[in-house]
Amino acid sequence: MTSKLPANPRNVSGRRATPWIPFLLISVSIAFLGLILIVPVASVIGYAFSKGFSAYLVALQSPDTVAAIRLTLITAAIVVPVNTIFGVAAAWAIAKFDFRGKHFLITLIDLPFSVSPVIAGLVFVLLFGAQGWFGPWLQERDISIVFAFPGIVLATLLVTFPYVAREIIPVMQLQGREAEEAAVSLGAGGWTAFFRVTLPGIRWALVYGVILCNARAMGEFGAVSVVSGHIRGLTTTMPLQVEILYNEYDLAGAFAVASLLMLLALITLLIKAAVEAFGPARH
Numbered sequence: 001m002t003s004k005l006p007a008n009p010r011n012v013s014g015r016r017a018t019p020w021i022p023f024l025l026i027s028v029s030i031a032f033l034g035l036i037l038i039v040p041v042a043s044v045i046g047y048a049f050s051k052g053f054s055a056y057l058v059a060l061q062s063p064d065t066v067a068a069i070r071l072t073l074i075t076a077a078i079v080v081p082v083n084t085i086f087g088v089a090a091a092w093a094i095a096k097f098d099f100r101g102k103h104f105l106i107t108l109i110d111l112p113f114s115v116s117p118v119i120a121g122l123v124f125v126l127l128f129g130a131q132g133w134f135g136p137w138l139q140e141r142d143i144s145i146v147f148a149f150p151g152i153v154l155a156t157l158l159v160t161f162p163y164v165a166r167e168i169i170p171v172m173q174l175q176g177r178e179a180e181e182a183a184v185s186l187g188a189g190g191w192t193a194f195f196r197v198t199l200p201g202i203r204w205a206l207v208y209g210v211i212l213c214n215a216r217a218m219g220e221f222g223a224v225s226v227v228s229g230h231i232r233g234l235t236t237t238m239p240l241q242v243e244i245l246y247n248e249y250d251l252a253g254a255f256a257v258a259s260l261l262m263l264l265a266l267i268t269l270l271i272k273a274a275v276e277a278f279g280p281a282r283h
Contacts, residue, residue: 047255059256068241087164095172121226147229167209
């Protein structure tokens with residue numbers, strides 16, 4: 001018994017598509033990107049330089065803006081290394097070892113993805129605020145966490161700690177345990193096996209996770225807004241400074257800071273694209 005072949009097998013196999021379908025998909029993608037990305041970016045740049053380049057520089061040299069830039073960079077400089085260490089340790093434990101509570105640990109790592117950053121900020125207010133669980137004890141010792149720099153760092157840590165771990169865990173799981181076990185059987189210690197065997201295989205995933213963590217740390221608004229207290233020159237990061245200037249109808253200043261934040265994001269995206277393009281080829 002012979003089966004009946006389709007009249008046009010090339011259409012069934014998908015090798016020859018209708019000519020207008022790729023054109024339509026590309027046009028929709030370009031139009032969507034234009035409305036969602038290109039137009040807003042052009043608007044930010046236009047407003048930032050609406051009063052001239054000299055006014056743009058003056059806006060960025062404002063003491064409050066300089067303090068916001070400094071606070072954002074310092075916070076990222078603290079948060080990213082801490083989350084990198086945590087991410088590598090958590091990924092190594094999850095991918096290379098079996099232990100009780102493993103799935104619970106994975107759930108905790110994913111928790112910031114499902115919880116609003118505002119809720120994350122409120123958690124620290126409830127813990128360390130004046131009426132919080134540890135508030136009176138902290139006040140007696142003149143320790144400020146909420147509405148101070150430590151609260152900003154803690155809030156940023158909470159919302160960004162999954163990024164490095166979540167990028168590394170699948171790569172480590174794909175590696176398996178055989179290479180490390182072989183290294184240990186040949187006399188290598190745990191740290192030697194990690195740096196000589198495990199780390200080279202995850203280096204690009206690690207770089208990618210660090211980039212994402214840094215981008216989120218610099219652009220975080222919700223959690224930081226709750227714990228910062230909006231004290232100008234002290235606890236306002238760049239996103240908060242944009243909001244303050246915008247609410248004061250200082251559009252040129254607000255968009256000047258926004259353009260700088262956008263530049264940092266653009267640099268992050270370029271590094272991310274470079275890692276995606278050249279990382280796997282070198283791996």
